Amino acid sequence: MDTVSTNRAFGGTQGVYKHVSTETGTxxxxxxxxxxxxxxxxxxxxxxxxxxxxxxxxxxxKGEFRAHCAKHGLIFVAPDTSPRGEGxxxxxxxxxxxxxxxxxxxxATEEPFAANYRMQAYVEDELPALIAxxxxxxxxxxxxxxxxxxxxxxxxxxxxxxxxxxxxxxxAPIVSPLNCPWGEKALTGYIGADKSxxxxxxxxxxxxxxxxxxxxxxxxxTADDFLEGQLKPELxxxxxxxxxxxxxxxxxxxxxxxxxxxxxxxxxxxxxHAARLKA
Amino acid sequence: MDTVSTNRAFGGTQGVYKHVSTETGTxxxxxxxxxxxxxxxxxxxxxxxxxxxxxxxxxxxKGEFRAHCAKHGLIFVAPDTSPRGEGxxxxxxxxxxxxxxxxxxxxATEEPFAANYRMQAYVEDELPALIAxxxxxxxxxxxxxxxxxxxxxxxxxxxxxxxxxxxxxxxAPIVSPLNCPWGEKALTGYIGADKSxxxxxxxxxxxxxxxxxxxxxxxxxTADDFLEGQLKPELxxxxxxxxxxxxxxxxxxxxxxxxxxxxxxxxxxxxxHAARLKA
Numbered sequence: 001m002d003t004v005s006t007n008r009a010f011g012g013t014q015g016v017y018k019h020v021s022t023e024t025g026t027x028x029x030x031x032x033x034x035x036x037x038x039x040x041x042x043x044x045x046x047x048x049x050x051x052x053x054x055x056x057x058x059x060x061x062k063g064e065f066r067a068h069c070a071k072h073g074l075i076f077v078a079p080d081t082s083p084r085g086e087g088x089x090x091x092x093x094x095x096x097x098x099x100x101x102x103x104x105x106x107x108a109t110e111e112p113f114a115a116n117y118r119m120q121a122y123v124e125d126e127l128p129a130l131i132a133x134x135x136x137x138x139x140x141x142x143x144x145x146x147x148x149x150x151x152x153x154x155x156x157x158x159x160x161x162x163x164x165x166x167x168x169x170x171x172a173p174i175v176s177p178l179n180c181p182w183g184e185k186a187l188t189g190y191i192g193a194d195k196s197x198x199x200x201x202x203x204x205x206x207x208x209x210x211x212x213x214x215x216x217x218x219x220x221x222t223a224d225d226f227l228e229g230q231l232k233p234e235l236x237x238x239x240x241x242x243x244x245x246x247x248x249x250x251x252x253x254x255x256x257x258x259x260x261x262x263x264x265x266x267x268x269x270x271x272x273h274a275a276r277l278k279a
Numbered sequence: 280m281d282t283v284s285t286n287r288a289f290g291g292t293q294g295v296y297k298h299v300s301t302e303t304g305t306x307x308x309x310x311x312x313x314x315x316x317x318x319x320x321x322x323x324x325x326x327x328x329x330x331x332x333x334x335x336x337x338x339x340x341k342g343e344f345r346a347h348c349a350k351h352g353l354i355f356v357a358p359d360t361s362p363r364g365e366g367x368x369x370x371x372x373x374x375x376x377x378x379x380x381x382x383x384x385x386x387a388t389e390e391p392f393a394a395n396y397r398m399q400a401y402v403e404d405e406l407p408a409l410i411a412x413x414x415x416x417x418x419x420x421x422x423x424x425x426x427x428x429x430x431x432x433x434x435x436x437x438x439x440x441x442x443x444x445x446x447x448x449x450x451a452p453i454v455s456p457l458n459c460p461w462g463e464k465a466l467t468g469y470i471g472a473d474k475s476x477x478x479x480x481x482x483x484x485x486x487x488x489x490x491x492x493x494x495x496x497x498x499x500x501t502a503d504d505f506l507e508g509q510l511k512p513e514l515x516x517x518x519x520x521x522x523x524x525x526x527x528x529x530x531x532x533x534x535x536x537x538x539x540x541x542x543x544x545x546x547x548x549x550x551x552h553a554a555r556l557k558a
Contacts, residue, residue, distance in 0.1 A: 007539035
């Protein structure tokens with residue numbers, strides 16, 4: 001692991017790091033905020049998965065998480081959203097919603113994506129091992145959150161690994177790739193036409209199939225341009241009700257899909273994570 | 280005035296606006312955050328002047344001011360740092376520290392800069408009149424802050440207009456353009472070789488010449504690469520002591536010149552402004 005940069009911030013260290021991933025076969029960049037702590041102390045870890053077009057940098061610069069992580073003593077990790085670099089396949093037309101910046105937190109099985117697009121394995125296994133090795137992280141206390149495509153990532157990874165994540169939340173998540181154009185395009189491209197293989201990558205389908213966590217927190221802006229066509233929180237409400245999965249969905253009046261929305265509610269999400277990670 | 284964008288954020292509205300400035304002869308872009316407020320209510324205004332290379336966007340995205348402005352009920356205005364556009368003169372070699380992005384908050388008298396580089400008049404007079412006209416602003420309660428070149432702007436504008444600004448603070452300001460390479464280059468280029476004309480644009484010289492405000496707050500990182508060569512807070516300490524100008528200078532261990540530094544202490548600066556604007 002190489003250090004790209006470190007900056008003192010909010011009584012802690014905001015770092016950006018890179019390493020060669022064996023899963024993606026590429027150099028991957030990620031950011032980690034570590035609050036100051038006592039010698040030998042290990043801190044709970046909150047994962048933040050970003051949305052389409054983003055890298056680690058968007059939330060690192062605009063997410064306004066550091067004050068809250070410093071207050072609660074939480075490590076905050078922000079991975080990239082896809083493999084990148086020479087030879088990595090991209091959307092045929094360079095669209096923003098597939099390929100680079102749009103890994104959807106799946107392990108691709110379709111060519112030419114299968115070689116590099118292994119973001120599920122990267123985020124679920126390889127990067128956590130690196131974090132455990134290199135940072136003062138208490139891996140027995142992890143939470144996961146994300147935005148949009150990253151909200152989908154957080155919900156699905158959280159639901160598939162309920163033993164590992166004590167807190168799961170999302171900002172404007174894609175709740176069902178099976179039922180929206182972004183999901184249709186991405187999962188067809190990465191996983192293929194057999195939709196039964198998509199269910200492990202669909203929060204609603206996972207809950208329908210029996211996955212369960214103690215509770216979920218979701219914020220969704222009412223002025224989000226993607227609300228009706230892509231995000232469809234009503235599908236999550238419906239399946240959570242049907243399966244008795246506790247869900248707190250907060251419709252936030254007038255908020256859109258941007259980091260102005262995310263940063264506004266970041267503090268409350270981190271309060272919610274801290275309450276569960278430090279219980 | 281045209282609206283470029285508005286986003287709901289922290290229980291208020293983050294807007295970006297543009298207008299044609301009669302002072303600079305160019306289209307100027309600026310951002311304004313207005314917290315929700317009662318019908319007819321007017322709110323105190325805090326001005327934030329940005330540093331070299333910046334536009335309104337840097338602090339708007341990375342400054343982490345909105346939570347604090349919302350809490351205190353403060354309007355936050357962030358102007359650009361220079362005129363821009365076709366025909367606007369720039370540094371002969373396109374350097375970052377003169378010309379575009381580097382207006383230094385002066386009224387240039389040297390050619391070819393005199394026509395457009397009127398950032399003093401723009402920030403001191405024209406933009407305040409527009410803000411007073413277009414926003415629910417209580418212009419009897421204004422504070423001013425800034426970073427680096429913008430810290431220089433905040434200190435000098437605040438000191439020259441002590442009747443108008445009830446609070447003046449700065450992050451890593453250039454305290455004396457007369458005594459640093461950035462200032463030498465910029466003021467020679469904009470104002471000319473006669474250094475007596477520079478004194479109105481030099482916080483230390485203004486204090487030496489009798490300007491005074493109730494108090495000043497300055498934060499400065501000890502790991503700032505520009506500390507010794509350009510910023511030199513010791514010159515401000517010295518003249519403030521000599522002239523009995525109250526100054527709170529806080530050397531912040533390990534912090535650099537970036538928005539990671541600014542955002543960390545933004546809340547405390549806004550607390551300080553709120554205490555003086557709402558007294």
